[in-house]
Amino acid sequence: MKIPESRFQSNTSRSPRRLLVVVAVAVLAGLLVTAALLLVRSRTPMLAIGQTEKPQSAIEMWNQERYDEVVTLTTEQLGQFPLDPTALTLRGFSRFYLAMDAVDTDGRHDLLVGAIRDLRRVLLLPNPELEPQIHYVLGKAYFHRGEFFYDSATTELVAARDQGVVRLDLLEYLALASRDLGRTDDAIGYFHDAIELGDEAIHRVTLADILIGEGRYSEADALLSRAIDQTEDTTILQDALLSLGRSYRLQERFDESIDVYQRILEINESSAEAHFGIGEVYLAQGEQDRARFEWREAIRLDPNHIESLQRLQEY
Secondary structure, eight states: OOOOTTBOOOOOOOOTHHHHHTSSOSSOOOOOOOOOOOOOBOOOOOBOOTTOSSOBOHHHHHHTTOHHHHHHHHHHHHHHOTTOHHHHHHHHHHHHHHHHHOOSHHHHHHHHHHHHHHHHHHHTSSSOTTHHHHHHHHHHHHHHHOGGGHHHHHHHHHHHHHTTOOOHHHHHHHHHHHHHTTOHHHHHHHHHHHHHHHOOHHHHHHHHHHHHHTTOHHHHHHHHHHHHHHOOOHHHHHHHHHHHHHHHHHTTOHHHHHHHHHHHHHHOTTOHHHHHHHHHHHHHTTOHHHHHHHHHHHHHHOTTOHHHHHHHHHO
């Protein structure tokens, strides 16, 4: 959607929710998230593009998602005006989105570092126009730097939320970072907020996994049952069933646990995870031979199934 030159708006957001699905997939793919629009009066001066007859501004480049060109143009501008807040903001945002699409690890790292540097400089200036959104993108950039930056990520994302940013992926980032930082209560709260805002099955499954780890089985089972009824995505469905089977096993509801794992095999007969789960149930019942059979079956289906390999070494 094209926006007027005098306004700055982006409805493009890279969401971590597929990180949830693949924990889940190691790198976030760029995904669109419907949310409130960013709006701000633009003070970007007109910047010529090489020898073209008609000059264009960085804001036009941004609207057209020409992020490489935004970086080039704003870098030229910043050579003359090093603390121009709009140029720094646009370059920081563009570097972040370029990083999300980068395949090269080193290039991705450099773009994230550059984005963080630009956006931190903007926050040093008085009354930056896009302060809530800067905190929002900065928090996501810190998250993608890795777990050692999760504390900084949560600080920035909380600031964005406190300043009025309402986005589903913001809650997802906060929930994941809080979980990995060991702030379980915070993670549970953020996932509940995400469910209230987005009503997505994947949030229920991930929250249920946390609750199972806390021994809050009835809450987890209710979330998983809702997710199973809600989703049409077979990957999420299998994840939900795997979690439910584990919950039942830990509650010593062994027959129900095996029934759930068998349901997975009806959906996907090649599920090594289902066979591993059945093996765990048999182990809990003291039937090591039957457990070993299931773990061997898991390895037949997936020779790199680490958990089953470990179990066969142990038993």
